[in-house]
Amino acid sequence: MEEEGDQVENISDVEQSHHESVSENGVMLVVNHSNIQPPFSVVLATLLYCAEFVCAAVLCNIYHKSDDDIWMGSTITFMLVPAVLTQLALTFIHRDLGRDRPLVLFLHLLLLGPLIRCFEALVVYFKAGKEEEPYVTISRKIKLKKDQATPMEWEIGHSERKLATHRNAFKRTAVIQAFLGSTPQLTLQLYANIQEKYFLPIRRKSPLDGVYGECCMFCCCFGGSNECFVSVFIPVTLMVICLISITYGALVCSVLAINIRYDDYKVRLRPAAYLCMILWRGLEIATRVTSLVLFSSALTYWVILVGLGNLLFFFLQPWAEFWARRASLPDNVEKNFSKLGTTVVLSLVTFLYACINVFCWSAVQLDLGHRDLIEMKQHWGRLAAYYGGRFLENSALIALWYFYKSDFYAYVCAPLLVAQLLICYSLAVLFMLLFYQFCHPCRRLFRHNVHDCLACVCCCRRGVGRAGEGHPHSYSTTATMVLVPLEPPELQPPDLTSQLGENETAIVEDMEAA
Numbered sequence: 001m002e003e004e005g006d007q008v009e010n011i012s013d014v015e016q017s018h019h020e021s022v023s024e025n026g027v028m029l030v031v032n033h034s035n036i037q038p039p040f041s042v043v044l045a046t047l048l049y050c051a052e053f054v055c056a057a058v059l060c061n062i063y064h065k066s067d068d069d070i071w072m073g074s075t076i077t078f079m080l081v082p083a084v085l086t087q088l089a090l091t092f093i094h095r096d097l098g099r100d101r102p103l104v105l106f107l108h109l110l111l112l113g114p115l116i117r118c119f120e121a122l123v124v125y126f127k128a129g130k131e132e133e134p135y136v137t138i139s140r141k142i143k144l145k146k147d148q149a150t151p152m153e154w155e156i157g158h159s160e161r162k163l164a165t166h167r168n169a170f171k172r173t174a175v176i177q178a179f180l181g182s183t184p185q186l187t188l189q190l191y192a193n194i195q196e197k198y199f200l201p202i203r204r205k206s207p208l209d210g211v212y213g214e215c216c217m218f219c220c221c222f223g224g225s226n227e228c229f230v231s232v233f234i235p236v237t238l239m240v241i242c243l244i245s246i247t248y249g250a251l252v253c254s255v256l257a258i259n260i261r262y263d264d265y266k267v268r269l270r271p272a273a274y275l276c277m278i279l280w281r282g283l284e285i286a287t288r289v290t291s292l293v294l295f296s297s298a299l300t301y302w303v304i305l306v307g308l309g310n311l312l313f314f315f316l317q318p319w320a321e322f323w324a325r326r327a328s329l330p331d332n333v334e335k336n337f338s339k340l341g342t343t344v345v346l347s348l349v350t351f352l353y354a355c356i357n358v359f360c361w362s363a364v365q366l367d368l369g370h371r372d373l374i375e376m377k378q379h380w381g382r383l384a385a386y387y388g389g390r391f392l393e394n395s396a397l398i399a400l401w402y403f404y405k406s407d408f409y410a411y412v413c414a415p416l417l418v419a420q421l422l423i424c425y426s427l428a429v430l431f432m433l434l435f436y437q438f439c440h441p442c443r444r445l446f447r448h449n450v451h452d453c454l455a456c457v458c459c460c461r462r463g464v465g466r467a468g469e470g471h472p473h474s475y476s477t478t479a480t481m482v483l484v485p486l487e488p489p490e491l492q493p494p495d496l497t498s499q500l501g502e503n504e505t506a507i508v509e510d511m512e513a514a
Helices: 003-007 040-065 069-094 102-109 113-127 158-195 217-223 226-261 271-298 302-325 339-359 380-404 414-439 450-462 496-513
Strands: 019-022 028-031 135-145 148-157 201-205 212-216
Touching: 040 069, 040 113, 040 158, 040 226, 069 102, 069 113, 069 158, 102 113, 113 158, 148 158, 158 226, 158 271, 158 339, 226 271, 226 339, 271 302, 271 339, 271 380, 271 414, 302 339, 380 414
Parallel strands: 028 148
Antiparallel strands: 019 028, 135 148, 201 212
């Protein structure tokens, strides 16, 4: 990505309006005097990084004492690999290799880079506004409000630019931490705890009367020694932190996709949008991880084929599309990179993209020939194909677990668990549809929305004979915005009777093109 675009991408965190004026060309100029929002995203990403690293280190010590070398080695791997990649990403984004900052580089070698970066961001935030500073660039965005599009300009000072760089860097490291560290760590710990029978009921002989009774290892630990309590509490804590980290990483993916795809617009998400995305992403990831872990507990070696098959498919898909288009590699990834270096960077980006799609929808489609590496068009067909295919795959994994499960799950109501998993994934899809239909910040710019796609499918099933009958009004067609230069447009509902057939044809063409 270009440096300038990254630095002004998050200017939406700057509070608006101390002075507004309209220039000669009709563009409203908004002057800000360092009224900056706190860097909450930087602090949250740093806290998740530190909490997960510390809990994983303590758990490695527990595995070492219990001589569980396999679990210990796997936990260390999923703890160190994302930590090292996080340090490299922060160093690359801030371009510290060519600067004289030995202390910062030394802290990165100690895997403490996020701490010093968070400290720097907080220092910039608390110093902002104490001194008058000239602006260094101007950010031009289109503000959507009350069915109107108003072109606006913001003067960006040094503090805003530095904080925007920190926010962009931590958003990207949060995605790396979530899907290269937290996701495999959560899967590993859940599988390890099921194999070690930490949570499921067991039968234990009483030392007094010799009678067998049902108990739970988790309950025994609360009534036992402190070491037993710690051996259960630490894995549970690590899994909860990993789930929060993955959900936050998926949330960042969705927001970054919106910011990149609608780069010309000032995007601000409402609390209802965040709530829908959290429920959507949390249920989707929890259901996916649970399905994989249950399947692996019944058919251990087959899960490797499932994981590798998913990873290879999503890794090769962008490259196959790149070769089919006969495109050329972008030149703006890094000025000093050769074609080999650019290919390596694009391969790493594609690998991260594949890891995300193995567990949840990445919200973007890669276009390796584009300067931003992202396809700007919203492909509803791919979205429907992904969730439809993922639902079938999860259902197949759960069904295979149900038929091949061991006696270890004798105290689990298997049909109820299967129903819960399927319902949870269906709820995730429902919250996703609600987000795109009602809570998406740029839904008025959609050419077609969820309601249009569902109406198109229903109309296609009814047949051509009923094409002339009346249809309900579409949410997206009544809110489609067309931007006219120099004058903010009013939204005018089109004539739905005359445009319905054209809209259905366009939707089908978009889905076929996807």
